[in-house]
Amino acid sequence: GLLAVAVSRGEVGVDVEPVDANLSESMALRIMTQPELQEYEAKPDEEKQKERVRIWTAKEALFKASAAACFDPLKQDTMEGVWRSFDTEVNGKGYIFSVATATPEKIRIYKDIKL
Numbered sequence: 001g002l003l004a005v006a007v008s009r010g011e012v013g014v015d016v017e018p019v020d021a022n023l024s025e026s027m028a029l030r031i032m033t034q035p036e037l038q039e040y041e042a043k044p045d046e047e048k049q050k051e052r053v054r055i056w057t058a059k060e061a062l063f064k065a066s067a068a069a070c071f072d073p074l075k076q077d078t079m080e081g082v083w084r085s086f087d088t089e090v091n092g093k094g095y096i097f098s099v100a101t102a103t104p105e106k107i108r109i110y111k112d113i114k115l
Contacts, residue, residue: 002090004097013064015057016097019050019087028052031059031073053096058083061100 006014017023025048032040036055043051059073061083083100084107099107 002088002095002097004099006099006101008101008103010102011065011067011100013061013066013100014097015060015064016095017053017057019053019094019096021053021056023049023052023056025052028056031055050096054085054098057096057098058085058100061098065100 002016004014004016006012028040029037032055040048040051040055063073065082082102082104083098084104085096085098086109088095088097088109088111101107
């Protein structure tokens, strides 16, 4: 499994999904803003699944950071720069995780931590 933890002095949200998550194109299209949709449609077909998951995790992270206060996915553009998305692999399986915070330049990633 995979665990994502975010610690911040301000609002923060984090989401992680497997790259091959069962996220249909019709579901993803319902949460994309026009700029996101244009960028998505410009991707080659083989990259679209990963982009759907990337946008989904970014929206989830933004939702969690907002504490769900009047969150509208069609008004939260993931291209605005308050989030970062990362690819990682655990036991040979690919994941995408996104973090939304007011200070995305301060995000630090630690992986393969043994407890």
